[in-house]
Amino acid sequence: MTTAFDVIVLGAGPAGSAAAIGAARAGLRTAIVDRAVFPRDKLCGGLLTARALARIDALAPLPPDALDRHDRIVFFRHGQPLGEVSGCPPVHLTTRLSLDHHLLQAALAAGVTDLTGTRVAGIEAGHLRLHDGTAPGFSILIGADGVASPTARHLFGRAFDHATIGFALEVETPPSDDRTLRIDFDAAVAGYGWRFPKSGGTTIGVGGLHRCNPDLGARMSDYLSLLGASGSARVKGHFLPFGAVRRHPGRGNILLAGDAAGLVDPITGEGIAHALHSGSLAARACAEALRAGSPGSAYGHYRRSLVPLHRELAWARMLRHLVFSPRAADRFARAFRRSDPARQRYMRLLAGEMGYPAFVGLSLARLPRHLLAGRS
Template sequence: MKFDILVIGAGPAGSAAATWAARQGRRVALIDKARFPRDKLCGGLFTERSRATYRAVFGQDFDLSRAISRTEIAFWHTGRTLAVLHDIPPLHLTMRRDLDDTLFRHALHAGAADYSGRAIAQLSDNTVTFRDGTTISGDILIGADGVNSIVARHLFGAAFSGDSIGFGLEIEVPPTAQDPANQPLRIDFAAASWGYGWSFPKQGSTTVGVGGLHAPNPDMKARFSDYLLGLGLDPAQTRFKGHYLPFGDFRQTPGRGPVLLAGDAAGLVDPITGEGIALAMQSGQLAAQAALDALAAGAPETALPRYRTALKDIHRNLRIARRLRRIIFAPRWQKAFTATFRRSGTVRMQYMRLLAGELDYPELARSVVARLPRYLLNALRR
């Protein structure tokens, strides 16, 4: 079978790419080793930024009937309340099982060919061979297959760098142990070194997790156990599930020639909030448009430079976010940052406006830097 575009991975990035390209009349194969619906480890935070991106890509508003929406959030630090914000832009808590299945169905409805439930045996720049011996090919390949991307391994030998990757542990707390309707939306700074903890109430469960940079957290299980105890949960009664997090470790060159990487496979995750759904959908759309333009020009090999140009604003924001992460999460500066966060209503609300998609990191950075102690500002500049 010959296609214009092969998309590997049917999560938010892959489904967005497949939908965008198929709607333009291109022959698209959407490939995933899993059958949908399938479970996915993720906090499931669907922000107003995600909602706006969803509308832009899929041409309709997101169905919130299976989500919990909150306009209040609590920030904690080392077991103490740091701030509780009211009347914030809505934050929607979803189950990735439902979200990803919805996006996958959008792609099929747009005309993408369904190659889900098919494990890949061999991969080249333009050919995929499945374990059953079937082979399909395409002029352009988009790898949207997550942090452990086989497409990234094909291109670069490794899916990520162990020195800069993040790692998270997570559980789903059943309503018999904790009623999600009565649980606050909560984020705990310093629950892990260079990271945070989260408690996100959903419909039918509460997602609780801890994540941060992998290298400084050899004791992540112990950190998570302590966090669960602080929430009144018994770690001995739960089974932890772990996964790597591309915590702002994005690829400067997200592909090679006619092969592009999108979403987590390209490291496009916010290094402060950990939010990746909006960036996944947006990068999937941008990768698909770069592919469409390259095909229209009769030059599939130009897809990567087109895509890199389209990603400039995203990469710029992630670079600024990585600098800010040094003062938000670095243990030596956390006391100064939490003091700034506690006293500055402007910083707190602009952080929430960032999640809502109402401003980007340059504006947040200016606001934070203007309120930092001088010694911390000098350290950041160095």
């Protein structure tokens, strides 16, 4: 007999586990599917802002030893320092191996059926076809299956648009005595480089808009040399929905969450907090739709709940040109270098303590001073 679920979640990353936990806690029969067996390694910067930590705490708090706390960040452009921020709202670093496993275990503890370690052969009306020969049924399907989402391909014919997608290269190097968290705004076109030190290693990467960086491999090599990190460590690449927000993150009884919905900030690169948020919103939409006896209404509930997040990311996409475009980048860099308040505002933005409209308002209020300083 084919098992039937109220909700099946594809993908056991942060978005998927958040969705599964929310659905199970709402009393829905829920299963989670992922081709990987957990714990599994996943190369990722692993930066957790205060906003992300608050969402994790609402699901299942991480143990303190899973986090590396940083309240000092240094910024560079063209190899020249733009200043540092210390005593700022802290950010934390973790590994996706520990974070994803922790959240999946919380989902299973909430009563979610574990279908990880199983590949999906196809998505059909009301059920999945799995490679192990089973075909579990669902009333609602949540695709939290990453930027190359098979669920998005099923709905729209392709997972993403190459004209708007980002791409990143990353490498994991051994732990270093240098514990400085570093961001380089010019390491890639319409993107940046990062050095995130953790207790178990250091993640170094560069990323930006895919179409603007045909030479990203060479940029990565240059960045590793700049940081003195050249060596034999394996460089991995992956697409990144760097501001490529999907306007229609689903249809009917199929929803898309996290990277599958394009929910990555194009300025700060934050994705984990938005993945957790969207997964929880998707679970809530499932509960509302099923309470009304109308699984097909789930997308309408979900899309309405995403409006504030979509609005915030629309601001970020508009402002990306002020941060990364060649025409405006020099002026931005001068303001950033000369103004500690500007750097503090950036950190408050990253921490989720300030939204983009407030960030723009405060920045514009100080703009005349920076313009005058640039002419002197």
